[in-house]
Amino acid sequence: MLYGHLDAARTRAEETLRAVYLRSGGTRQARVEREVVAAEQARRLARLRAVERGLCFGRIDDVSGRTLYVGRIGLRDDEHESVLIDWRAPAARPFYVATAGDPDGLLRRRHLHLRQRTVVGLDDEVFDLERMSDGDRRTLVGEAALLAALRRGRTGRMGDVVATIQTEQDRVIRSSLQGALVVQGGPGTGKTVAALHRAAYLLYTHRDTLERRGVLVIGPNAMFLRYIGQVLPSLGETQVVMATLGELFPGVRATASDDPAAAVVKGDVRMARVVRDAVRARQRVPRGDLEVPLDGLTLRVPHETCVRLRDRARAVRLSHNMARKLYVTELLKELARAEARALEESLRLAEMELEDPELDGPLDLESELDDVDIDLAARRLWQEPPVRAAIDALWPELTPQRLVSELLSDPDALWELCPSGLDWPALVRPVSAPWTDGDVPLLDEAAELLGEDDSAARVASREAAAEWSEQELYAREVLESTGLLEEGVFQRADVLAGRHADDGEGPTTAERAAADRTWAYGHVIVDEAQELSAMAWRAVMRRVPAKSLTIVGDIAQTGSAAGARSWAQALDPHLAGRWREERLLVNYRTPVEIMRVAADVLASVAPGEEPPRSVREGGAEPRAVRCATAGLPALVAEELAAVGDGRVGVIVSDARHAEVAALFPGEDLEEPVVALTVTRSKGLEFDAVVVVDPAGILAQSPQGGQDLYVAVTRATRRLTVVHDGDLPEVLSRLRS
Numbered sequence: 193m194l195y196g197h198l199d200a201a202r203t204r205a206e207e208t209l210r211a212v213y214l215r216s217g218g219t220r221q222a223r224v225e226r227e228v229v230a231a232e233q234a235r236r237l238a239r240l241r242a243v244e245r246g247l248c249f250g251r252i253d254d255v256s257g258r259t260l261y262v263g264r265i266g267l268r269d270d271e272h273e274s275v276l277i278d279w280r281a282p283a284a285r286p287f288y289v290a291t292a293g294d295p296d297g298l299l300r301r302r303h304l305h306l307r308q309r310t311v312v313g314l315d316d317e318v319f320d321l322e323r324m325s326d327g328d329r330r331t332l333v334g335e336a337a338l339l340a341a342l343r344r345g346r347t348g349r350m351g352d353v354v355a356t357i358q359t360e361q362d363r364v365i366r367s368s369l370q371g372a373l374v375v376q377g378g379p380g381t382g383k384t385v386a387a388l389h390r391a392a393y394l395l396y397t398h399r400d401t402l403e404r405r406g407v408l409v410i411g412p413n414a415m416f417l418r419y420i421g422q423v424l425p426s427l428g429e430t431q432v433v434m435a436t437l438g439e440l441f442p443g444v445r446a447t448a449s450d451d452p453a454a455a456v457v458k459g460d461v462r463m464a465r466v467v468r469d470a471v472r473a474r475q476r477v478p479r480g481d482l483e484v485p486l487d488g489l490t491l492r493v494p495h496e497t498c499v500r501l502r503d504r505a506r507a508v509r510l511s512h513n514m515a516r517k518l519y520v521t522e523l524l525k526e527l528a529r530a531e532a533r534a535l536e537e538s539l540r541l542a543e544m545e546l547e548d549p550e551l552d553g554p555l556d557l558e559s560e561l562d563d564v565d566i567d568l569a570a571r572r573l574w575q576e577p578p579v580r581a582a583i584d585a586l587w588p589e590l591t592p593q594r595l596v597s598e599l600l601s602d603p604d605a606l607w608e609l610c611p612s613g614l615d616w617p618a619l620v621r622p623v624s625a626p627w628t629d630g631d632v633p634l635l636d637e638a639a640e641l642l643g644e645d646d647s648a649a650r651v652a653s654r655e656a657a658a659e660w661s662e663q664e665l666y667a668r669e670v671l672e673s674t675g676l677l678e679e680g681v682f683q684r685a686d687v688l689a690g691r692h693a694d695d696g697e698g699p700t701t702a703e704r705a706a707a708d709r710t711w712a713y714g715h716v717i718v719d720e721a722q723e724l725s726a727m728a729w730r731a732v733m734r735r736v737p738a739k740s741l742t743i744v745g746d747i748a749q750t751g752s753a754a755g756a757r758s759w760a761q762a763l764d765p766h767l768a769g770r771w772r773e774e775r776l777l778v779n780y781r782t783p784v785e786i787m788r789v790a791a792d793v794l795a796s797v798a799p800g801e802e803p804p805r806s807v808r809e810g811g812a813e814p815r816a817v818r819c820a821t822a823g824l825p826a827l828v829a830e831e832l833a834a835v836g837d838g839r840v841g842v843i844v845s846d847a848r849h850a851e852v853a854a855l856f857p858g859e860d861l862e863e864p865v866v867a868l869t870v871t872r873s874k875g876l877e878f879d880a881v882v883v884v885d886p887a888g889i890l891a892q893s894p895q896g897g898q899d900l901y902v903a904v905t906r907a908t909r910r911l912t913v914v915h916d917g918d919l920p921e922v923l924s925r926l927r928s
């Protein structure tokens with residue numbers, strides 16, 4: 193029946209769209225109106241097509257005798273009566289929050305399992321059997337929906353869990369848009385999945401704000417972003433920018449990684465000052481007077497004047513490249529005067545040589561110059577290469593890329609600018625070295641200080657603003673004339689104008705935001721947030737001035753040497769205690785048997801920290817196998833056979849990765865086997881995991897214990913640890 197409504201809605205949207213396309217001509221307003229309606233219908237159609245799978249997954253019966261069906265989107269029948277509620281709507285909330293202790297007005301919650309369009313399973317939870325009718329009692333079915341969802345094999349892509357969101361996750365998803373929310377939870381507690389559903393929920397609930405400003409999701413690496421990439425589209429949301437930290441600076445792509453020592457220094461908050469001082473160090477004064485040779489003359493500006501000009505340009509507190517304009521103007525005027533003086537001097541010398549009686553009395557060309565002469569002379573001098581070179585040496589126009597690459601390749605400058613205690617030699621590298629994730633916050637810092645000469649952009653933005661008001665006016669007229677306002681489809685004309693502006697060939701909000709370093713997002717979600725350094729947090733916070741964030745992570749899994757040791761340490765410098773925390777305590781990934789091993793590792797890195805409670809049990813006993821690299825293919829084949837259609841992840845120490853990856857060259861998570869370092873396996877999961885060289889993982893960095901914890905918690909069914917030396921003590925439970 194519901195699919196009948198879905199088909200009818202699709203047909204209606206298709207027909208409207210076709211009718212709109214068939215119409216042509218008319219006034220400008222008519223054209224705008226047509227485009228608005230066409231765009232809205234196209235969007236609606238895309239959404240209706242995306243929800244074919246699992247359209248409806250729940251039903252709730254409440255104490256007032258009302259029955260509601262819950263699904264991926266809301267649908268109405270021909271009489272405009274609601275037949276399916278969107279999972280994000282307030283009316284759907286009891287489906288997620290009702291518990292035996294607090295049923296929230298429900299008698300029964302039913303999970304529906306669909307294959308294509310047919311219901312293949314039901315799963316009931318009854319909250320008040322006494323009040324149910326006999327007929328309803330007879331139809332009760334009781335298989336746990338969650339466990340059914342968890343038993344499915346891994347596909348290499350994360351799926352949505354909209355049908356089985358748990359109460360503690362629902363609190364995270366529906367938490368207010370305002371302020372910063374930290375979601376702390378052990379491995380497999382659904383932090384990522386909850387954060388993505390939160391993005392969909394916020395876009396649904398605050399569409400006005402967020403569609404205009406956009407939502408940014410920051411993940412640890414490209415593989416992870418691919419892994420989670422389909423969750424939001426399957427929830428009907430496409431207006432989200434997904435990026436790694438290394439992609440946050442438009443025009444730069446971080447392709448290399450830092451060794452731990454360099455990562456620590458680059459992530460240290462004192463680097464903000466180093467970058468600031470590096471910019472100031474490029475605002476120079478000559479040792480003595482400034483001397484510029486030009487056409488046989490020497491233009492000389494006294495040292496004190498150079499100091500005065502530099503200090504004046506600094507005092508205006510503009511960014512370096514903007515202040516440079518002032519500096520250049522002033523210095524050119526000084527050079528114009530210096531030219532007059534030099535000319536005068538040369539004439540005086542000539543006169544002395546000629547002893548021309550006609551030329552009596554000293555010449556004073558400088559004092560005869562008025563402002564117009566000086567301006568003209570300054571313009572002429574600006575075209576002279578020796579003058580340009582002199583100015584560029586004193587106050588160059590700088591790009592962030594040039595500043596940072598020159599700084600990191602200049603040991604003398606680093607020695608001079610870095611405070612004691614900062615291990616600056618760890619930073620030194622060739623000037624053309626590839627960018628790393630750790631460089632991006634430095635570039636961002638530099639960009640803030642350098643600024644851009646944005647006069648052209650300002651003119652463009654004034655024009656855009658004028659265009660915008662015009663569009664808004666048209667949009668308002670369209671709203672009035674089409675009655676869309678009354679139907680509650682659009683709340684505000686500026687939103688409609690924004691949608692209209694987004695249509696057609698132009699870039700979408702997400703595309704515009706991704707290309708603009710200074711874009712202010714409406715909300716930012718940071719996953720694996722424990723890995724961010726103090727400098728990275730500065731870059732993230734700049735992108736969300738309203739400080740509306742969802743920060744997702746697990747302090748016990750911090751692998752980066754520059755990462756967080758506590759949320760307070762990472763966030764208080766920006767949010768001064770103004771952040772709230774939700775904890776997720778149930779592990780939906782790792783079975784009890786594997787979690788016992790993980791708990792030993794956790795105890796060694798975070799004594800006193802409770803591991804999350806696993807919902808899965810009855811998995812295979814984890815095992816340790818002593819074998820050399822040559823034995824790995826046979827062992828992995830065994831694991832593959834055991835998981836059938838599932839996926840095997842081989843997680844290996846950094847030192848042995850190249851050697852092992854040569855045996856399993858798969859690079860895509862959808863392939864049956866993939867070999868990864870621990871860093872690359874962050875946030876991922878596999879049916880079976882083979883951890884190779886646990887001792888190497890423990891030894892590879894000061895955070896080796898945390899890395900091992902991450903590695904052993906990636907499996908949903910089977911864990912094998914492969915070692916060729918002694919098994920580390922922390923894994924002694926695996927000794928047979």
Ligand SMILES: Nc1ncnc2c1ncn2[C@@H]1O[C@H](COP(=O)(O)OP(=O)(O)OP(=O)(O)O)[C@@H](O)[C@H]1O
Binds near residue numbers: 350351357358379781
């Ligand atoms: N309510 C739920 N219903 C069904 N599956 C769920 C639910 N919550 C989480 N899962 C599943 O549990 C697994 C782990 O979730 P997720 O990756 O979000 O955990 P995480 O806390 O981010 O883990 P990690 O810290 O290890 O990255 C995923 O397969 C996810 O789909």
